[in-house]
Amino acid sequence: MKKKCAFGHRYLLAYFLQEIRGEKAQEMEIHLRTCPVCQQELAILQAIMATGEEMKKEIEMEMEKVDWDELSRAIDRKLEEKAGEAGASGWQWPLLLRWPVVAGLVTGIILGLMTYHFLFRPKGERLQASRTYQIPEALLDRCDEELARREVLDYLEKSRLILLSMKQAAEEASPEAVSLPKERIRDLLLRQKYFSSQLDSFRLAKARQILEEIDSLLLELALIEEKSTPEEATKLARLIDERRLLLKIQLLQQELEESEGTS
Amino acid sequence: MDHERFPDHEDPEVLCRRARRGDRDSFNRLVRLFQPKVFKLVLSILRHREDALDAVQETFMKVYSGLNSYQEGKGFEAWLLRIAKNVAIDHYRYEHAKRRWRREKESLSSVESSLASPANDPAQKEMRHLVEKALSRLADKQRLVFLLRYLQGYSFEEIAAIMGLATGTVKSLHFKALEKMKMFIKESLETGGQP
Numbered sequence: 001m002k003k004k005c006a007f008g009h010r011y012l013l014a015y016f017l018q019e020i021r022g023e024k025a026q027e028m029e030i031h032l033r034t035c036p037v038c039q040q041e042l043a044i045l046q047a048i049m050a051t052g053e054e055m056k057k058e059i060e061m062e063m064e065k066v067d068w069d070e071l072s073r074a075i076d077r078k079l080e081e082k083a084g085e086a087g088a089s090g091w092q093w094p095l096l097l098r099w100p101v102v103a104g105l106v107t108g109i110i111l112g113l114m115t116y117h118f119l120f121r122p123k124g125e126r127l128q129a130s131r132t133y134q135i136p137e138a139l140l141d142r143c144d145e146e147l148a149r150r151e152v153l154d155y156l157e158k159s160r161l162i163l164l165s166m167k168q169a170a171e172e173a174s175p176e177a178v179s180l181p182k183e184r185i186r187d188l189l190l191r192q193k194y195f196s197s198q199l200d201s202f203r204l205a206k207a208r209q210i211l212e213e214i215d216s217l218l219l220e221l222a223l224i225e226e227k228s229t230p231e232e233a234t235k236l237a238r239l240i241d242e243r244r245l246l247l248k249i250q251l252l253q254q255e256l257e258e259s260e261g262t263s
Numbered sequence: 264m265d266h267e268r269f270p271d272h273e274d275p276e277v278l279c280r281r282a283r284r285g286d287r288d289s290f291n292r293l294v295r296l297f298q299p300k301v302f303k304l305v306l307s308i309l310r311h312r313e314d315a316l317d318a319v320q321e322t323f324m325k326v327y328s329g330l331n332s333y334q335e336g337k338g339f340e341a342w343l344l345r346i347a348k349n350v351a352i353d354h355y356r357y358e359h360a361k362r363r364w365r366r367e368k369e370s371l372s373s374v375e376s377s378l379a380s381p382a383n384d385p386a387q388k389e390m391r392h393l394v395e396k397a398l399s400r401l402a403d404k405q406r407l408v409f410l411l412r413y414l415q416g417y418s419f420e421e422i423a424a425i426m427g428l429a430t431g432t433v434k435s436l437h438f439k440a441l442e443k444m445k446m447f448i449k450e451s452l453e454t455g456g457q458p
Binding site: 003013016017040041044045047048049050051052053054055056059062063065066068071072074075076078079082 | 287294307324328390416
């Protein structure tokens with residue numbers, strides 16, 4: 001059996017839907033008697049219509065089962081719920097509207113405080129604040145250390161000169177008594193007490209030992225009368241040599257001078 | 264459709280005007296007046312009673328919130344059924360996609376239909392199955408035209424009003440729908456149910 005029919009393909013559906021009449025309709029009726037393809041297709045179309053009718057009846061049967069009052073009440077209830085929600089959200093509007101006002105007020109207060117702080121605050125108050133907070137503690141410590149370093153250098157230089165003069169006097173082996181710079185010695189002893197509190201820092205810790213040796217020697221000198229005997233002068237010179245005080249002072253001076261600017 | 268004559272107190276245009284002003288009683292009367300037609304339409308498309316009842320409620324909710332967009336005198340019933348049709352098609356697409364995702368049978372109507380089939384003859388049942396399958400294969404507009412025409416009994420003009428299309432377009436869609444269904448069933452019969 002052939003699967004397709006050109007004539008049927010062109011006119012069968014139109015014939016079925018009664019869209020063609022007259023001669024063409026009669027021609028189709030004659031064709032249908034002999035064309036199995038068109039007969040089958042016509043049967044399918046009739047089955048489709050029959051099924052449509054069947055489905056229509058099913059729907060009508062379902063329609064009879066529906067409780068229309070209940071359905072309209074359900075719709076009404078939903079509308080009530082929706083109206084309630086809309087009403088509830090309506091009450092919330094004023095609260096929502098208040099939020100921007102509150103936010104605006106808070107922002108205004110913050111901006112006002114910032115403006116006062118940076119623009120209108122009295123200059124003296126700002127300078128005082130900057131003095132309090134702008135010099136770091138570490139910097140102050142470094143300043144103290146630098147002052148102490150210079151004091152120690154000065155002390156060492158003066159001590160070195162005294163010791164050197166004492167040694168030279170002893171070496172000259174003058175029969176006369178050697179006069180001592182008592183005031184300078186006392187002054188040095190006082191100064192050493194003043195800056196000894198600064199010697200705890202890391203860079204000046206090395207100086208402490210030498211300074212203590214110098215200090216003990218100066219103390220001995222301070223106990224001697226205005227003029228030391230030649231024996232006393234020789235003894236002091238020997239101490240200076242034994243302790244290598246002049247060399248130590250020189251090395252320490254050199255080290256402290258080199259550390260200038262690096263502390 | 265809108266050419267039906269209503270008593271003055273049940274004229275959809277009058278009721279719609281009142282409902283728009285907040286008269287809930289008028290809207291309830293519109294619901295009572297049109298809920299059978301809406302139910303019939305959505306049931307034709309969805310072929311499932313519970314889904315159809317949900318769709319009716321959703322349709323009237325949309326109608327209520329959209330009353331202000333209705334242009335008076337343009338045909339309330341057509342406007343209402345257009346909304347119902349859209350709601351039902353959305354439901355249909357959703358259910359169809361859900362079924363496909365679950366990899367169940369591809370025909371929504373054959374799977375979903377909760378309606379009792381009166382056919383007892385196996386051949387008749389087979390044909391019914393094939394028609395439903397063929398329907399599910401149609402494009403949305405073609406299927407809708409078929410359903411409105413044969414399950415609702417609407418004229419081409421009424422279908423055109425509901426679908427918002429020209430009458431000629433509706434006729435064309437109707438023709439194509441039948442042609443496609445016929446060919447699908449023919450192929451299915453020739454291949455033993457597997458087109």
